Amino acid sequence: xxxxxxxxxxxxxxxxxxxxxxxxxxxxxxxxxxxxxxxxxxxxxxxxxxxxxxxxxxxxxxxxxxxxxxxxxxxxxxxxxxxxxxxxxxxxxxxxxxxxxxxxxxxxxxxxxxxxxxxxxxxxxxxxxx
Numbered sequence: 001x002x003x004x005x006x007x008x009x010x011x012x013x014x015x016x017x018x019x020x021x022x023x024x025x026x027x028x029x030x031x032x033x034x035x036x037x038x039x040x041x042x043x044x045x046x047x048x049x050x051x052x053x054x055x056x057x058x059x060x061x062x063x064x065x066x067x068x069x070x071x072x073x074x075x076x077x078x079x080x081x082x083x084x085x086x087x088x089x090x091x092x093x094x095x096x097x098x099x100x101x102x103x104x105x106x107x108x109x110x111x112x113x114x115x116x117x118x119x120x121x122x123x124x125x126x127x128x129x130x
Contacts, residue, residue, distance in 0.1 A: 053092075059082070063082045063098070071101035072099055072119075074101060080100070081101070082100075083098050083099075085115075098119055098122075
């Protein structure tokens, strides 16, 4: 029986757990299994800044200006970001970029097929100034 179940653990137990976790992370065998090319999130040595190349940083103000500094879903002008319609971060064509607020940019990351079709249809009906 665990009398602390549903309550805060006794301090001596919490400290014991904390120390065992620290020891686990410091264990050379564990480090070898979970670092570098063995790390579960390692992907063929790609560069860290693949998401924000200099060209994309240069295009962001142009896209926001083209979209009148408004989110193209809700119309707000606060906390704007630029979204890749086809979700390919290296595709920097103007027709693949759209201004969204941070909240909507997070929202369109689910149901990607739906949102990609929505924005492709949206730009088919709106004239894009190059």
